[in-house]
Amino acid sequence: MYETWKCVLGKLPEAVYRVLGIERAVTQELLASGKLKAAPTPDPRLGDFGVALQPVLKGINYAKWSIVGADLARELYALTHDECWVEKVDFVNGYLNIAINYNQILKSISEEFLSGRVFKELRSIGGGEKAIVEHTSANPVHPLHVGSGRNSVIGDTFARLLEKLGFNVETRFYVNDIGRQVATLIYGVRIVESSGVEKPRDLKIDHWYGVIYALTNIIIEQGKLREAINGKIRDFIERASEICDVCSSRGSELTRETCLEICEVSWKRNYKVELLKYAGRIYKLLKSTVKPGENPAIENLTRILKELRDLLREYRSFTRAGWKLALYYPEVYSALKSSIKSYREAEEEITRLMLGAEREEPGTLQLFSKTVNEVLNGFRETLNKLGVYFNGFDYESSPEVLKTAHQVVDDLLRGGYARIIEGGAVEVNLDELAERYDYIKRLFHPDRAGRFVIRRSDGTTLYVTRDIAYSIYKFKVLGASRVYNVIAIEQTREQKQLKAVLYLLGYRREAENLDHFAYEMVHLKGLRMSGRRGLYYTIDEMLVDAELSILKKLIEKEEKRELRDLLEIAEKLAVANTRAILVSVDPGKVLVFDPGKISEVEYGVMIQYAFVRAQGVVRNLWGLEFLDSREEVVGKTIEYTRGFEGVDFTSEEKKLVDDILKYPLVLKTAYIEKSPSKILEYALNLAIDFNKFYEKYPVISEKNENARKARVLITVLTLLILSELIDILGFPKLRRM
RNA sequence: GGGCCCGUAGCCUAGCCAGGAGAGGGCGCCGGCCUCCGGAGCCGGAGAUCCCGGGUUCAAAUCCCGGCGGGCCCGCCA
Numbered sequence: 001m002y003e004t005w006k007c008v009l010g011k012l013p014e015a016v017y018r019v020l021g022i023e024r025a026v027t028q029e030l031l032a033s034g035k036l037k038a039a040p041t042p043d044p045r046l047g048d049f050g051v052a053l054q055p056v057l058k059g060i061n062y063a064k065w066s067i068v069g070a071d072l073a074r075e076l077y078a079l080t081h082d083e084c085w086v087e088k089v090d091f092v093n094g095y096l097n098i099a100i101n102y103n104q105i106l107k108s109i110s111e112e113f114l115s116g117r118v119f120k121e122l123r124s125i126g127g128g129e130k131a132i133v134e135h136t137s138a139n140p141v142h143p144l145h146v147g148s149g150r151n152s153v154i155g156d157t158f159a160r161l162l163e164k165l166g167f168n169v170e171t172r173f174y175v176n177d178i179g180r181q182v183a184t185l186i187y188g189v190r191i192v193e194s195s196g197v198e199k200p201r202d203l204k205i206d207h208w209y210g211v212i213y214a215l216t217n218i219i220i221e222q223g224k225l226r227e228a229i230n231g232k233i234r235d236f237i238e239r240a241s242e243i244c245d246v247c248s249s250r251g252s253e254l255t256r257e258t259c260l261e262i263c264e265v266s267w268k269r270n271y272k273v274e275l276l277k278y279a280g281r282i283y284k285l286l287k288s289t290v291k292p293g294e295n296p297a298i299e300n301l302t303r304i305l306k307e308l309r310d311l312l313r314e315y316r317s318f319t320r321a322g323w324k325l326a327l328y329y330p331e332v333y334s335a336l337k338s339s340i341k342s343y344r345e346a347e348e349e350i351t352r353l354m355l356g357a358e359r360e361e362p363g364t365l366q367l368f369s370k371t372v373n374e375v376l377n378g379f380r381e382t383l384n385k386l387g388v389y390f391n392g393f394d395y396e397s398s399p400e401v402l403k404t405a406h407q408v409v410d411d412l413l414r415g416g417y418a419r420i421i422e423g424g425a426v427e428v429n430l431d432e433l434a435e436r437y438d439y440i441k442r443l444f445h446p447d448r449a450g451r452f453v454i455r456r457s458d459g460t461t462l463y464v465t466r467d468i469a470y471s472i473y474k475f476k477v478l479g480a481s482r483v484y485n486v487i488a489i490e491q492t493r494e495q496k497q498l499k500a501v502l503y504l505l506g507y508r509r510e511a512e513n514l515d516h517f518a519y520e521m522v523h524l525k526g527l528r529m530s531g532r533r534g535l536y537y538t539i540d541e542m543l544v545d546a547e548l549s550i551l552k553k554l555i556e557k558e559e560k561r562e563l564r565d566l567l568e569i570a571e572k573l574a575v576a577n578t579r580a581i582l583v584s585v586d587p588g589k590v591l592v593f594d595p596g597k598i599s600e601v602e603y604g605v606m607i608q609y610a611f612v613r614a615q616g617v618v619r620n621l622w623g624l625e626f627l628d629s630r631e632e633v634v635g636k637t638i639e640y641t642r643g644f645e646g647v648d649f650t651s652e653e654k655k656l657v658d659d660i661l662k663y664p665l666v667l668k669t670a671y672i673e674k675s676p677s678k679i680l681e682y683a684l685n686l687a688i689d690f691n692k693f694y695e696k697y698p699v700i701s702e703k704n705e706n707a708r709k710a711r712v713l714i715t716v717l718t719l720l721i722l723s724e725l726i727d728i729l730g731f732p733k734l735r736r737m
Numbered sequence: 738g739g740g741c742c743c744g745u746a747g748c749c750u751a752g753c754c755a756g757g758a759g760a761g762g763g764c765g766c767c768g769g770c771c772u773c774c775g776g777a778g779c780c781g782g783a784g785a786u787c788c789c790g791g792g793u794u795c796a797a798a799u800c801c802c803g804g805c806g807g808g809c810c811c812g813c814c815a
Contacts, residue, residue, distance in 0.1 A: 034755050042758050052757045054795060062795095094795095095758065139815070179815050425813050447740040447811080456813045463815045490809055492741075520742080521808075553777070573777090585750075589743065590808065600764050601749080602777075609777055620774050673754095681751070685762075695779045715774095737777070 004100050005038040005049060007084035008076070012036070015075040016056055019068060030055055038098075040658070044651040047090060047097030054094050065094065072096060102649040103710075106657055110641045110713050113660070113720060114634050119164075122664055125671070126167030132474050133159040133517075135486035136383070136390075137174040140375035141185045142210030144382050145529060145536035146522045146582070147488075150591060152539075153582040153730070154519050155486035156388040157676040160728045165671055170391040170478065174470060177372040178397045179463065183353040185209060186371050187346065188216030188336060195335035204540065206378025209371070211329050214534025215336050216346075218322040221532070223343030225315040232308040233275060239301040241266040246297070254298070258285045262301075279308055321533035357397060358460050368397065382539050386575060387730045396466055400477065404469035405461040408505065409454055417504045424457035430500055439511075440500045452497055464494055468501050475510045482513045484674075489518040489588075517674055519587035525594035537595055539578070547574035549599035569737050576604030576731035583729065586677045603684055604731060610687035610694075611726060612737050614719035617699050621712065626719060627733060637716040644706040652693040653714060659686050660717045663724075676728075683725040690718050 013027035030036040035055045041047050053072070057065055069091030076096065080086040088099035112118045135155020138148040155171070162169045176182070192212050199208045244266045247259035254262075265278045283305040286298060326333035340346050356364030376393065383389070395401070409426055412418035418428045430449035434441040440449055454465045474480050487495060495516035502511040522529070529536045551570040580603035585591045615626045624633050649657070662682065670678040699715055702708040726733055 037755090037757095039757080042761095046758085050758080052796090054757070058795065093758080176815065181815065421813095423813075427813090444740090450811065453813050458813080460813090462813075467815095488809095489742080491815090493810055494815090523808085550777090557777080589750095592749075594748085597748085597764080603763080605777060606763085613775075613778085617774055677750095681762085685751095688762075691778060692780095694774080695776090698774070700774050736775080 004084050004086075004105065008080050008086060008098055009036070009038055009051070011076060011079040011084070012051065015072055015079055018075050019071045020056070020060075022056070027056065041095075041097055044654060046092065046095075047088065047099040048654065049100075050092075050095040050097040052094060053091075053096055057094065066091065069094075069096070102654055102657055103645050103647055105661070106649075106710060106713060107641055107644075109657070109661055110637075110717060113717050114638050114641065118664055119724075122164060122667055123166030125165040125668070126162060128166065128168050129482060130170070130480050131162050131167040131482045131484065132170050132172055132478060132480040133162065133484045133486065134172045134174055134474070135159075135484075135517075136379075136388070137176065137487070138379070139176050139179070139181050139531070140206075140372045140379070141181045141213045142531050142534070142536065143204065143206040143538045143540060144379055145531070145538050146524065146542060146593065147529060147536075149386075149539040149542065149578075150519060150522050150582045151486055151488070152383060152386065152388050153579050154517070154587055154676055155484075156386075156730055157579075157583050157679065157728060158484065158486070158517065158674065160730055161667065161671055161676065161679065164667065164724065164728055167482075170480070171389070172474070172478075173390045173393045175372060175376065175393055175395045176463075177368055177395055178354065178357045180350065180354060181213075182368060182372060183350045183357070184216055184220070185213040186353055186367060187350050188212040189371060191216075191339045192332055192335050195331075195339070197331040197335050204378050204381070206375045206382075207538070207540070209375055209378075210531075210536075211325060211332060211534060212336075214532065215322065215325050215329070215333055216340070217532045218318050218325070218534070219336055219340050220343045220346050221318050222315065222322070223340075223346075225311055225318065227343075229308065229311050229315060232304060232311060233272065235304050236275070236279065236301070236308060237266060237269045239297065239304060241269075243297055243301060255285075258282070261285065276312070279305055283309060318533060321530070321535055325534050355458075355460070358402070360397075360399075360402070365397065369395075382543075385543060386539065386579060387732065394470065394473070396470070400473055401466050401469045402461070404472055405465045406455075408465060408468050408472070408501070409461065411505055412454065412501065415504065417501075418454060421453075425453050426455035427451055427453050428497075428501065428504075430497070433500070433504065437503070439503050439508075443496050443500055449500070450493075454501075464497055467494070468498055471498060471502060471510070471514060472505075472507065475507065475513075480513075482515070483510075484515045484517045486517045486519065489520050492516065492518055515674075517587070520590045522582075522591045522593060525592065525596075542578055542595070542598070543574055545595060545598050546577050547571055550574055550577070550605070553599075569734065572732040572734055573605050573608060573737070576608055576729075577602060578604070579730055580604035580607070580680055583676050583680050586675055603680060604729075606691075607683045607687045607722065607726065607729075608731065608734055608737060610690045611719070611722045612734055613694055614690065614715055614722065615735060617694075617712075617715045618719065621700050625735065626723070627735060630723075633716065634720070637713065640709045640712050640716075644709040647704075647706045647710045649710070650697065652689070652696055653710070655689050656686075656693050656714050656718060659689055660714070660721060663721050667728075679725060679728050683722065683729060686718060686722060686725070690715075690722075 009031055012031065013024040016022050016027045017024050027036070036051060038049050038051050041050045053069070057068065060068060073089040073091040073096060077086060077089040085101040085104040086098055087101050090097045133155055136148060136152045138144055138151070144152070159169050159171050189209065189212055199205065240262050244259070244263040247254060247263060261278060261282050265275055265282065268274050283302065286302045286305070322333070353364060357368050409418065412428060413426065417433060418426050421427045429451040430440055430444070431451060434444065434449040443449070452464060453462060455461055471483065474483050485495065499511045499514055502514065524537055527535065527537065547570050550573045551566065554566050554570060581593065581601050582591070584603060618624055618626050618633055622633070622636055626633050666678060666682045670676060693714070697711060699708065699711040702711060
């Protein structure tokens with residue numbers, strides 16, 4: 001198609017010159033700059049594609065357009081009829097509309113696809129280059145939820161796409177196993193285990209640990225918040241007393257009512273419950289009566305009240321989450337509650353665990369790796385169901401990462417890129433370095449580059465530092481020439497810091513080839529997710545929900561099939577649907593998802609259905625199973641490319657041919673724009689267009705031989721492409737459904 | 738306070754970077770279609786101030802400026 005477009009556009013300058021006398025170079029310039037271009041027509045009756053000619057006709061009296069246009073159409077037709085397979089050129093109010101011979105097009109693309117040339121050309125893009133895709137890398141402290149699931153599916157789909165494009169792809173999972181979060185989990189697990197509370201037998205280990213982690217975290221946070229709230233209340237009373245004094249000496253611009261409220265509070269300073277009741281009311285009163293900048297003392301009070309309100313709100317949210325978990329897991333809750341005497345004690349213990357791990361104490365490290373690996377096994381189980389596999393897991397605690405991290409700090413200090421700041425921590429000041437290195441300036445532009453610490457005053461490294469080390473590892477040890485980090489968008493800054501440091505350390509090529517594949521959050525309707533509070537919709541739940549909704553539909557159809565078969569179909573379709581939902585929205589946009597409506601989003605099912613139907617045609621025509629004998633199907637189809645002519649293509653058929661033509665372009669675009677959602681969208685459109693075609697026209701039973709040949713070709717090409725797309729999307733393949 | 742991203746029918750989404758004809762799809766809703774390669778489908782219908790206001794242009798959902806609304810980032814956290 002694009003070939004014919006190019007062909008026609010190539011002749012346009014000549015036609016314009018012959019009719020209007022405008023120099024060929026002028027039209028060529030318009031084409032080159034994109035002012036003139038071909039685009040599909042809005043209605044197939046107008047033709048197959050059109051060119052908006054207004055830029056050329058601009059100088060001509062509008063009354064003459066139709067005459068000039070007709071001449072142009074005639075001239076262009078004469079020039080392109082033979083060479084570009086053009087059948088008709090029309091001029092309609094400023095547009096040149098062109099109809100082309102689909103017989104020729106179908107013949108030529110069939111040969112391209114059936115000979116495998118299309119796929120081969122696509123593979124030449126990567127040409128065996130080694131690309132690493134790091135994805136998922138979820139903290140091993142709770143089960144994978146929809147957010148991590150989006151990461152997995154985007155990463156896995158992109159990796160599969162890269163493979164189709166001929167890259168030598170390796171997928172890696174980076175295990176954050178020495179952070180505070182893991183230490184918190186281990187701290188909680190030790191308490192729960194020593195209290196003799198056991199995991200319910202049917203609960204996955206990652207879900208169990210998720211509960212323990214959340215409750216531990218909640219109890220600690222509650223302790224912290226209680227202390228902060230008490231402090232705020234003290235501040236509040238102090239300020240209130242001050243203001244009350246001003247009020248009673250009549251030196252205040254506050255209303256009488258507000259003054260009285262404030263005084264009441266300061267007199268009742270010992271009745272805490274009463275105070276909290278007033279806090280909100282006074283805050284509202286102050287906000288409505290005080291103008292900014294008038295009275296610093298009162299503004300201070302307003303600020304304190306606002307902070308108090310926020311703290312209370314947060315406390316409440318933790319408490320609610322705690323209640324919910326305690327309801328289902330009362331033994332866990334009481335074990336933790338009774339053992340965690342104070343949050344300070346708990347935090348000290350957690351810090352000790354962290355330090356022990358970073359100092360590579362054998363006992364601590366063993367404990368860490370045991371716990372983390374248990375959770376990772378849970379992850380693997382979930383991911384395998386989804387069809388997501390990794391070539392390897394890399395541990396943050398590994399000597400390769402930790403040693404290199406310290407090396408990175410030393411190198412930066414030696415190179416003068418980092419310095420020791422007050423207190424002894426090591427900092428990189430990118431603001432200064434951005435002045436010297438344009439690369440860094442551009443990286444952060446138009447924002448300030450900022451500064452960041454890479455080694456704490458106690459000598460331990462930070463997450464970024466270890467991430468820098470890991471990046472070096474990916475390039476130097478794993479031998480990547482290109483790295484994609486599928487990481488949430490909120491880490492954009494950290495990823496830029498990472499690139500900046502790589503650049504400073506002389507890894508310039510590596511910095512250029514390190515790509516932050518950013519994706520936005522998943523927003524659940526009616527639930528705010530928070531791993532720290534144990535609030536999440538897990539992938540395991542999502543898969544079950546999807547499977548149940550599909551099974552329900554299957555059973556409703558009252559098919560006389562074995563339950564075992566139904567279950568298998570439901571399971572496969574559930575995976576397809578789940579993956580489809582998670583990849584359906586462009587990574588750069590927030591994915592809004594309502595778990596209650598999971599049965600309504602059926603992108604995966606629609607694609608599978610078209611795939612199954614196309615297989616049915618091949619089965620009935622030749623008695624062949626496409627999934628077992630692809631080569632044979634292709635071989636038989638090649639015979640159909642010979643000798644069909646004079647077929648009038650219907651608009652449904654033309655649409656499918658157009659779709660088929662787009663395949664290579666879609667893959668390239670999805671790759672360049674890092675947008676796996678485009679693959680899904682394309683597959684969906686192909687499936688919809690195929691369903692329409694299939695429903696409307698007979699394939700095997702078509703009487704006209706040429707038309708039958710054309711339809712078989714279209715069907716097999718669709719089948720081939722759907723098969724490739726399903727590979728990329730990572731759906732399990734079905735024969736029937 | 739500074740920086741980035743997003744705003745398209747009841748809901749979700751494409752188109753925006755490279756401006757062109759009636760803003761494509763899907764879900765949901767209403768009405769039809771199973772003697773016909775498997776109806777998880779097809780056909781038809783209703784439903785949109787393309788967030789608002791300016792500007793550039795023959796032409797703006799698209800580009801520019803200014804608002805409004807939502808998200809994210811600016812830690813000796815990970």
